Amino acid sequence: MSDLETFRAETRVWLEANCPPEMREPVRDETDACWGGRNPTYKSPAQKLWMDRMAEKGWTVPDWPKPYGGGGLSPAESKILREEMAKLGCRSPLSSFGIWMLGPALLKFGTEAQKIHYLNQIAKGEIRWCQGYSEPGSGSDLVSLQTFGEDKGDHWIVNGQKIWTSYADKADWIFCLVRTDKHDKYKGISFLLFDMATPGVTTKPIKLISGNSPFCETFFDNVPVPKDQIVGELNRGWDVAKYLLGHEREMISGAGNAPVGSLGALHKELMAQDPLLRAEMAKLDVDTLAFRAMGEKFIDEMKAGKGHPAQPNMMKYFGTELNKRRAELVMAAGGSDALEWESDGSGGGAKPRQWLRTKANSIEGGTSEVMLNVIAKRILDLPGA
Ligand SMILES: Cc1cc2nc3c(=O)[nH]c(=O)nc-3n(C[C@H](O)[C@H](O)[C@H](O)COP(=O)(O)OP(=O)(O)OC[C@H]3O[C@@H](n4cnc5c(N)ncnc54)[C@H](O)[C@@H]3O)c2cc1C
Numbered sequence: 582m583s584d585l586e587t588f589r590a591e592t593r594v595w596l597e598a599n600c601p602p603e604m605r606e607p608v609r610d611e612t613d614a615c616w617g618g619r620n621p622t623y624k625s626p627a628q629k630l631w632m633d634r635m636a637e638k639g640w641t642v643p644d645w646p647k648p649y650g651g652g653g654l655s656p657a658e659s660k661i662l663r664e665e666m667a668k669l670g671c672r673s674p675l676s677s678f679g680i681w682m683l684g685p686a687l688l689k690f691g692t693e694a695q696k697i698h699y700l701n702q703i704a705k706g707e708i709r710w711c712q713g714y715s716e717p718g719s720g721s722d723l724v725s726l727q728t729f730g731e732d733k734g735d736h737w738i739v740n741g742q743k744i745w746t747s748y749a750d751k752a753d754w755i756f757c758l759v760r761t762d763k764h765d766k767y768k769g770i771s772f773l774l775f776d777m778a779t780p781g782v783t784t785k786p787i788k789l790i791s792g793n794s795p796f797c798e799t800f801f802d803n804v805p806v807p808k809d810q811i812v813g814e815l816n817r818g819w820d821v822a823k824y825l826l827g828h829e830r831e832m833i834s835g836a837g838n839a840p841v842g843s844l845g846a847l848h849k850e851l852m853a854q855d856p857l858l859r860a861e862m863a864k865l866d867v868d869t870l871a872f873r874a875m876g877e878k879f880i881d882e883m884k885a886g887k888g889h890p891a892q893p894n895m896m897k898y899f900g901t902e903l904n905k906r907r908a909e910l911v912m913a914a915g916g917s918d919a920l921e922w923e924s925d926g927s928g929g930g931a932k933p934r935q936w937l938r939t940k941a942n943s944i945e946g947g948t949s950e951v952m953l954n955v956i957a958k959r960i961l962d963l964p965g966a
Pocket residue numbers: 711712713714715716718719720721722743744745746747748796941942944945946947948949950951954
């Protein structure tokens with residue numbers, strides 16, 4: 582057997598022995614996932630066991646280097662692990678903005694001390710992060726942000742407001758874009774990290790159309806931030822922010838990667854009676870397979886250093902529009918029963934709440950219109966774009 586075949590066989594045996602049966606069920610929604618943090622909450626002993634076992638092996642972040650808490654796997658080994666986990670239906674052990682967003686940015690722009698300190702905590706699920714980018718008036722036009730860090734020698738004093746900060750009320754730390762020079766729009770922003778328990782930080786939850794409150798307004802009132810908590814160079818935080826956004830868009834695009842055939846299997850009778858619905862479901866499955874193939878191709882290109890930097894915009898656009906279509910079909914197939922909002926039988930209105938939640942997919946992390954602008958300009962090179 583080749584080294585990779587041996588790795589595949591050993592990985593399968595390890596997963597079969599170590600992934601508890603409960604962790605082979607799909608994650609129902611965001612609240613059903615493990616988010617870690619300083620004061621973690623686990624839905625079940627199996628969730629904690631799975632998280633601890635995977636962290637111990639470095640497989641919460643399989644391709645990060647071992648000194649930073651990762652598994653040190655090669656791209657080919659990471660792919661095998663993903664495939665074997667998918668075959669057994671293993672859940673991801675840890676949902677984390679640290680893994681999906683901040684980690685890659687720290688690997689590229691962080692100092693060695695920052696990498697050792699923060700990445701290990703992220704890999705073990707010991708720290709939960711939120712993202713302080715958007716402000717009232719600065720969403721798509723993010724570079725106009727106003728939150729200001731005043732230089733006080735060995736620290737900054739940060740004042741301002743962020744908005745739509747996902748899980749700000751549950752996060753331990755924030756990665757935050759702060760203006761440190763008012764004279765240069767792009768080269769006047771710094772990328773700072775600070776503890777959400779610092780005096781002067783307050784959060785106020787915002788309710789979504791789905792009835793949940795997954796995000797907040799976040800206020801900074803004279804918040805001291807030590808100078809060694811900057812990532813990258815002073816006033817060059819825009820470079821870090823853009824790089825991180827690419828990873829955020831890849832993360833959000835994952836919403837499009839739902840199991841193929843599952844909708845049809847759930848609604849077999851309806852499928853037999855309704856040729857239009859059958860055609861829509863078949864088209865969704867075909868598009869999902871195309872999306873998956875595009876994702877695998879992009880990952881291979883990226884690992885080989887040949888990826889186009891705007892590819893995550895394509896993934897984000899396609900994946901989130903696909904997920905919205907899927908939710909529309911779930912509602913169409915469910916008929917009036919799918920509108921049930923509160924009963925136990927409807928899982929507390931799981932279907933309509935999920936359907937409404939998907940409406941935000943094409944806004945969060947950059948809107949579909951903005952993604953299309955980027956694709957037109959940077960990939961298609963369209964005249965006038
Ligand atoms: C569920 C959810 C979670 C989020 N989590 C976070 C978070 O954790 N941290 C964070 O910082 N932010 C977060 N956001 C904010 C998100 O990044 C912004 O909502 C997004 O970037 C859009 O900005 P905006 O809401 O200010 O809309 P605007 O920028 O005001 O856009 C309004 C409309 O104008 C359109 N538009 C704007 N500019 C253009 C253009 N140039 N061309 C064509 N159309 C345009 C947009 O497509 C949109 O339809 C979250 C948002 C959502 C919905």
